[in-house]
Amino acid sequence: MSEEARFIDNGDGTIQDTKTGLAWCQKDSFQITQDWLDFQEAMAFIDKINKEDYLGFHDWRIAEKEEIEGLYFAEWELMGRSNQVLNIFPLFEPKCGNGSWCLPFDQQGAFYFSYQSGLSQIFDQDFTQGCVRPVRLWPED
Numbered sequence: 001m002s003e004e005a006r007f008i009d010n011g012d013g014t015i016q017d018t019k020t021g022l023a024w025c026q027k028d029s030f031q032i033t034q035d036w037l038d039f040q041e042a043m044a045f046i047d048k049i050n051k052e053d054y055l056g057f058h059d060w061r062i063a064e065k066e067e068i069e070g071l072y073f074a075e076w077e078l079m080g081r082s083n084q085v086l087n088i089f090p091l092f093e094p095k096c097g098n099g100s101w102c103l104p105f106d107q108q109g110a111f112y113f114s115y116q117s118g119l120s121q122i123f124d125q126d127f128t129q130g131c132v133r134p135v136r137l138w139p140e141d
Contacts, residue, residue, distance in 0.1 A: 007089045013055040015091050016138050020070060022063075023138040025055070030081065030097040030131040039110040039125035042101045042132040049134060060134040065111045065120050067135065068102045072118035086115035097131035 008016040014023040029037055029045050037045055042062065050058045071088045079094045080086040086098060099114040109122040112130060123130070 007091055009091050014057075014136075015089070017070070020067065021138050022067060023136050024071070024092070025060070025134040026091070026093045028093075028096045028100060028131045028133040031093055031095065036097075036129045037101070037131055038128050039101050039105060039123075039130065042130060045132060046134060054134070057136055059136045061136065062132055063100065063102045063135045065102045065104070065113065068100055068113045068133070069118070069120060071133075072113075072115060074118065078115075080115065084116060087118060088115050092133075096133075099130070100133040101130050 006017060006019050008018060010016050010023065013026050015026055016023050029042065033045070046060050046062055050060050054060065074087050076087050076089055078086045078088050078090050078092055080098050081095050084098050098116055099112050102111045102113050102120060104111065105125065108124060110125050111120045112123040112127065113120045
């Protein structure tokens with residue numbers, strides 16, 4: 001399967017990854033709230049959208065590091081916030097943040113994945129210019 005055929009716009013605000021069985025939100029938390037989030041705020045944001053059945057779903061979560069790393073492809077380009085070139089599939093909504101919080105985490109730090117470099121690194125949980133891209137499992141028929 002080509003990488004282009006791997007991602008499908010479900011027409012409901014989600015993008016299905018047919019390789020992993022995940023459904024990603026087309027928008028990240030910055031696009032939804034118009035604000036940056038530290039890690040604890042990102043976890044609270046996920047709880048909030050689950051309580052609101054965002055896009056009709058209540059099982060959103062923060063991605064694992066390996067899952068979100070699977071969104072990066074150097075040959076893809078999407079224009080991010082502040083006109084930064086991001087290397088994720090262009091079906092995601094433009095003008096998103098340049099990365100996303102991801103798991104795992106500990107008492108002080110959490111992983112933050114960059115759509116520019118394709119790398120994850122540990123940031124202090126109180127890093128205040130972060131965002132999160134919600135993900136959920138795509139149900140099998």
